[in-house]
Every structure is written in C-alpha cells, then in structure tokens.
Amino acid sequence: xxxxxxxxxxxxxxxxxxxxxxxxxxxxxxxxxxxxxxxxxxxxxxxxxxxxxxxxxxxxxxxxxxxxxxxxxxxxxxxxxxxxxxxxxxxxxxxxxxxxxxxxxxxxxxxx
Numbered sequence: 001x002x003x004x005x006x007x008x009x010x011x012x013x014x015x016x017x018x019x020x021x022x023x024x025x026x027x028x029x030x031x032x033x034x035x036x037x038x039x040x041x042x043x044x045x046x047x048x049x050x051x052x053x054x055x056x057x058x059x060x061x062x063x064x065x066x067x068x069x070x071x072x073x074x075x076x077x078x079x080x081x082x083x084x085x086x087x088x089x090x091x092x093x094x095x096x097x098x099x100x101x102x103x104x105x106x107x108x109x110x111x112x
Contacts, residue, residue, distance in 0.1 A: 035109045036100075040080040046101025047082070058098060059083045081112065 038045040040060055049058045062079045065071030067087040075081040084096050100110065 034103075034105050034107055035111065036103065036107050037111045039078045040075075040082055040112070041078045044082070048099050050097035050099045057084075058096060059085070076112065 038047060040047075044060060059082070060080055061083040062075070062081075064073045065083055065085075067085065070086045071083055072081065082098070
C-alpha cells in the first residue's frame, strides 16, 4: 500500500520526499511488536526501490556523499547506508519509493 503523504526529510537547501512502505501500516500493533533494523552492510536487506515510482536511483554507499551538503558523512552504525542523490537535477518534491521486505510479525519501528 502506497501512502499519499510521504515522510519529508528536510535539509537547509532542499527537501527530499521519502516514503517507507510497511505492510503493517494501518493495522493495530500488539504491545510486543518487533523492531526491524536494516544495516545494509552486505546488501539491501530485502528493501527494494519500487519500479516506476522513483525519479532517482537509491544507492548503497559507504563514507560521505559525493556532493556537498546533501547527506551524511557516513552510516549511523556500521559502514554502509542507502543514499538518494538530491543535487541537480534531483530537486525538491521528487519522490523515490523504497519498499520494505515482508515482515512475518507486526513491526513497531524500523531503523536504518
């Protein structure tokens, strides 16, 4: 299910609409719902770019981003992270969908 209101992550120079599609959205979650952590250390951990919806390509990256002031200097934990170039010609209000793997149990939180 695709959300009509993607989450927005703001940067001083631009806004990058991001959306995380979780199969459990809209469902009541049990108190013992699991957490899912994706590190991207060896691959995309089952996450995929949704074909036909992304104006830009997601990239798995280590270290800083190639363009200045557009991303992290490195991963939050480990070495790798997913990155979406936001410099010209990728400008504000372009949407890139990233779909989660199927979860066998309810998920209360996703961290990257």
